[in-house]
Amino acid sequence: MELKRTLVAVLLVIGLSPVAMAQDLDTEKAIERYRQMLKADPWSNPGLLDVDRGETLWATPRGPKNVSLEQCDLGKGPGKVDGAFAELPRYFADADRVMDVETRILWCMEKLQGFNRADLIKSPHPSGGQPVKELGAMATYVANKSSGMKFAAKLDQPKERETVALGQALFNRRSGPFDFACTTCHAETGKRIRLQGLPFLSNPEEARKVIGEWPAYRVSSTHVMTMQHRLVDCFWQMRMPPLELGSDVSVALIAYLAKTAEGGEINAPALKR
Numbered sequence: 055m056e057l058k059r060t061l062v063a064v065l066l067v068i069g070l071s072p073v074a075m076a077q078d079l080d081t082e083k084a085i086e087r088y089r090q091m092l093k094a095d096p097w098s099n100p101g102l103l104d105v106d107r108g109e110t111l112w113a114t115p116r117g118p119k120n121v122s123l124e125q126c127d128l129g130k131g132p133g134k135v136d137g138a139f140a141e142l143p144r145y146f147a148d149a150d151r152v153m154d155v156e157t158r159i160l161w162c163m164e165k166l167q168g169f170n171r172a173d174l175i176k177s178p179h180p181s182g183g184q185p186v187k188e189l190g191a192m193a194t195y196v197a198n199k200s201s202g203m204k205f206a207a208k209l210d211q212p213k214e215r216e217t218v219a220l221g222q223a224l225f226n227r228r229s230g231p232f233d234f235a236c237t238t239c240h241a242e243t244g245k246r247i248r249l250q251g252l253p254f255l256s257n258p259e260e261a262r263k264v265i266g267e268w269p270a271y272r273v274s275s276t277h278v279m280t281m282q283h284r285l286v287d288c289f290w291q292m293r294m295p296p297l298e299l300g301s302d303v304s305v306a307l308i309a310y311l312a313k314t315a316e317g318g319e320i321n322a323p324a325l326k327r
């Protein structure tokens with residue numbers, strides 16, 4: 055009871071109406087039908103435009119050094135994009151760090167093209183109605199080149215294992231002004247806020263269904279949202295300090311999610327509500 059009251063109070067504070075949580079099932083079914091209709095015609099997915107934009111950006115000489123990213127090593131050798139996403143995050147010896155796809159592209163933009171890292175991470179995600187930014191479009195392209203494959207990040211080297219363990223600890227650790235952990239919203243089957251399902255992400259079976267859908271085209275905000283962006287949003291919902299693109303915390307959470315989703319199919323960019 056006490057917990058229920060606290061939750062209701064918290065939902066009111068963060069602007070989510072508990073009344074709306076009880077939306078009737080018909081509405082949910084109608085939305086599900088709408089999702090099915092979008093899925094039935096894959097070409098109706100506007101995220102594919104960003105895949106194309108990302109591919110062009112990847113191959114275009116850009117930045118102060120005016121080179122393309124075709125020499126960027128995503129883990130399978132310079133320029134090899136096919137299947138690279140399925141094995142990320144991974145440890146990169148040249149950077150001496152574990153990196154997810156966005157962090158790696160950020161690194162390549164900085165090291166190969168000469169972009170300023172601080173500029174790139176200042177405002178890396180689009181606001182509602184704006185298209186995904188360049189880095190995100192390239193991440194969407196790279197992820198799409200693993201579509202149909204299964205998550206197979208090994209994550210078995212010492213630094214990789216450390217990163218996954220950090221991600222797991224962060225996922226479970228309550229913090230911030232609301233004292234929320236990721237598990238507050240993502241550790242139960244069938245939980246939802248309004249019409250948004252909250253997948254049980256520490257459960258491999260549920261993680262395998264959704265993690266491979268990111269980057270995803272989000273219909274309600276009319277743009278592609280990357281995994282780094284998704285986590286920024288969840289961090290905001292927890293009233294945590296802003297999550298920096300490429301930070302150890304962001305990479306650790308993504309590594310933990312990828313590990314949990316191991317064996318799940320990649321289908322990126324998928325469509326989200």
Ligand code: HEC
Nearest residue numbers: 234235236238239240247250251253264284288291292307
């Ligand atoms: C206050 C509740 C809340 C907390 C705490 C929270 N999230 Fe979320 N999360 C959401 C909501 C709401 C959505 C779905 C949004 C939507 O449907 O558009 C979501 C979606 C997600 C998704 C995409 C799931 C899918 O269906 O594809 C991932 C991944 C995710 N969260 C990760 C995290 C991680 C990691 C943390 C901890 C750092 C976290 N979330 C903390 C509310 C939360």
